Amino acid sequence: MLSHLTLQDFAVVSRAELAFGPGMTVVSGETGAGKSLLVDALMWLTGARADAGIVRHGAERAELAAEFSLADAPAAREWLRENELDDDEACQLRRVIRADGGSRAWINGRPATLGQLAALGGLLVEIHGQHEHQALLDRGQQLALLDAFGQHGPMLAEVRDAARRWAGVDRELAELARSGDVGERLAWLEHQAGELADEDLRPEALEELAAAHRRQANAAGLIQGCQAALARLAGDDGLSLQRLLHQTQGELARLAGDEPRLAEVLALLDSAGIQLAEAAAGLERVHDELDLDPARLQQLEERMARLHELARKHRVPLEELAARRDALQEELEGLAGAGERAARLGRELEVAAREWQVAAARLGQARARAATALGEAVAGLMGELGMGGGVFTVALEPLDTTRPTPSGAERCEFLVSANPGQPPRPLRKVASGGELARISLAIEVAALGLDAVPTMVFDEVDTGIGGAVAEVVGQKLRALGAERQVLCVTHLPQVAAQGHHHYRVSKAVEADATHSQVEALDDKARVEELARMLGGVEITKEVRANARQLLSRASGK
Template sequence: MLTSLYLKDFAVVSEADVAYGPGLTVVSGETGAGKSLMVDALLLLTGARADAGMVRHGAERAELSAEFDLVDAPEARAWLREAELDEGDGCQIRRVIRADGGSRAWINGRPATLAQLGELGERLVEIHGQHEHQALLSRAHQLALLDAFGGHQAQADEVRRLAGEWSAVARRLQALSASGDVADRITYLEHQLTELGDEALAAEDIDALLAAHKRQANAAGLIRGCESALARLSGDEGFSLDGTLRQVRSELARLLDDEPRLREVDGLLDSVAIQLDEAVAALERVRDSLDIDPERLQELEARLARLHDLARKHRVPLGGLATRRDELAAELESLRGAGEQAERLAREQSRLAADWHRAAQSLSALRVETAAALADAVSALMDELGMRGGRFVAELEPADTGSPDPQGLERVEFLVSANPGQPPRPLRKVASGGELSRISLAIEVAALGLDSVPTMVFDEVDSGIGGGVAEVVGRKLRALGAKRQVLCVTHLPQVAALAHRHYRVSKDVSDGATHSAVAALDQAARIEELARMLGGVEITRETRAHARQMLERGQAA
């Protein structure tokens, strides 16, 4: 439910902050005062494209903001949660339109796109009036409303579910067929795996191969280095590290009696001597293990060359060959069962298609009955709403689809004939805005309580009517307000008298500029406004008495 609407520097409105409540709220005012600006603001806040001309002359930007209570809007609450824009049980939509033509929007303080405004807006507000942006003009919405009116939403959901499952199976079958000739692919994969299987591809195996190749390629240098180190350690080159250590320990031994702390030094040198002997032994083992073997080097280079060739072929580094082998093995395993899988999926697809067709046929039978009932109900209401002899038709036509369709076997088109003798035409092509508004009202009243959108706005719904028909329109709007929040821009006192609350839009010209203001009316002010709407230039005592009587009767309805 809309709880407040704030406008600043919007068209002729300098600033207005309007609070709303449940039931029927009407907005009235003199021609040109800006009664429909609140409707325009709601359109912009729910995704309509902005026009820089809506910015008040002399201002840099127009600011619009609406706040909603989401207690009666579960679909909007779910959408906000999914979009991660939720903020408890409330929602604020804000939009700024700059004089240079740019605009920005926010949902609960977070930047939002126009598409997001539209998606959220269609779950919060439904606007009927002399404009093209109406949910009832959408054929998808018409079909959903027909299903809601007939109470067969569960059957529609089942049709949608089966169509979705059928499409998922179809995509899996398409993915299998996209792989081409399975037999050729299997042969190719087997060849690739044979090549890779002949090699040791584990990370430790490749590391060992690289180390062995490096060692063999540098064998001569390694041998020379080991022999040189041994010569230096053993004293073959004139200096012996081992001999020097023995000499130092011998000299320290003579000093031990005089300085006991030197025993620790002697112990450390003893450890050095042991480690030196171990180092010499290790060097000898390494030297003895090294061998200049051209054939071994050639073998290692050949193995490395094969691995590099495989890596280039499969476009992976050496270390990625094992992973690539496992991927090919997994694909091969999958393809070996592809034939059986395709047959199983084809059987599943046929079963789902048959189930969908049965469910869709059952839904179609229900829709035929519902279309007739909805047509009778709306046609009767059209007669009450001043379109005597008018006719409403919910025309079902086959859907041109070759596969299970989420919406079923048919589409619906709402057709209307506003006058006797005229053939019904699509609702979206009705020329008169007033007729379109009243037909929309008739549909909403016929489907009372079935629409999930919590707030409905009717702009000039009473255009072109008066007298008793105007009172009927007001009563229908009030009845609708018992189920949903209803906002109505009107110029008829018969409609205004039946509202739960009443706002007046007035304009004033000062300093060469027009200013509009919005005011909530109390009982006395409502009588004055109704009298203005009833009377002409001069409001008489009789006119006020009539207005008071009309208001009292309307509030008692």
């Protein structure tokens, strides 16, 4: 529900702040005073394209702001939450339009696009009047209103769920089809995975292979080096480290009797002798195990070459071949049952399509009944609203599609003939703005606020009518205000008297500039404003009495 509206340097309004409550609020004023500017402001706040002409002459920019309570707008609350623009139970829309034509917008203090303003605004405000920005002209909105009128929510949910299931299975089948010929892919995967499966690709196995290859490739040098080291450690010919160590130990042992500290040195030499012996034994073992084997070397080189060739083939480093093998095996296992999976998905697609057809047919039958009832109700109200003999029908046309749709199997078109003898035409093609506004009012009253939008705005819905019809229009608007917040711009006292709240727009010239002012009217001021709307140049006691009578009738007193 709209709670506050602020305008600054907007057209002829320098500054205005309005508070709104539940029920029906009327806005009146002399011709040219700017009473429809409030409707225009809401249009720009809910996504209309910027027009520099709305900036007050001499000002740099126009600023508009509206605050809404979301207690009666669950769809708007959900939209704000999904777009991470929520702020508890309140919503503020703000828009600045510069004199050069640029504009900026905010939702709850955060920058927003015009698309976001329009999407959210469509969930908060519905505008009816003599302009093209009418939600009821959209065929999607017409179908939504028909479903709301018929209370088709549960059936529509079944249709949506079935369509969603069908779409999900269809996507899986499409992904499976994009894999190409499954048989060819399986054969290729089996060959590639088989090549890698024949090799030991464990990291420790690769390290052992590389070490064995290096050892065999350098066997001659290793044998020669081991032999030279053994000769130096314990060679039979010439000096060796072990023989020199023994000689040194003997010489120092003879001297140890004269110098006790040499005993520590002798102990260290004994330890060194033990380590030299162990080193020599280790060298002998290595030397004995080394073997010049050209056949073994060739075998290792062939295996190394095979592994490097596989790495080049799969375009991965040697150490990543194992991961590549696992990935191929996983895909192979996934496609192994592709044929069975495709058949299963095909069956599931048929089941989902049948479920959608059954649910859509049930919804279509309910829509046909609701279309008849809505058409009769709106046609009857059209007669009350001064369009006697008019015809209103709701046409349902089957959708030309082979894919289940979330909205059902048909689309909706509101057809209307405002005058007897004329064939019904689509509501969006009705030429008369006044007729269009009253037809929209009749539709909303027939639906009695069943659509989810909490605030409805009617701009000059009383154009071209008067007398008793005008009073009926006012009564219908007041009845609608019991279900939804209604804002009505009017020039007829019979309509204005029906409001729960009343604003008057007036204009004045100050310092060669025109200013519009908006003021809330109390009971006494309402009588004067209704008297002005009823009377001529001079407002008499009789005119005021007539105004009070209108207010009394409207309030049921």
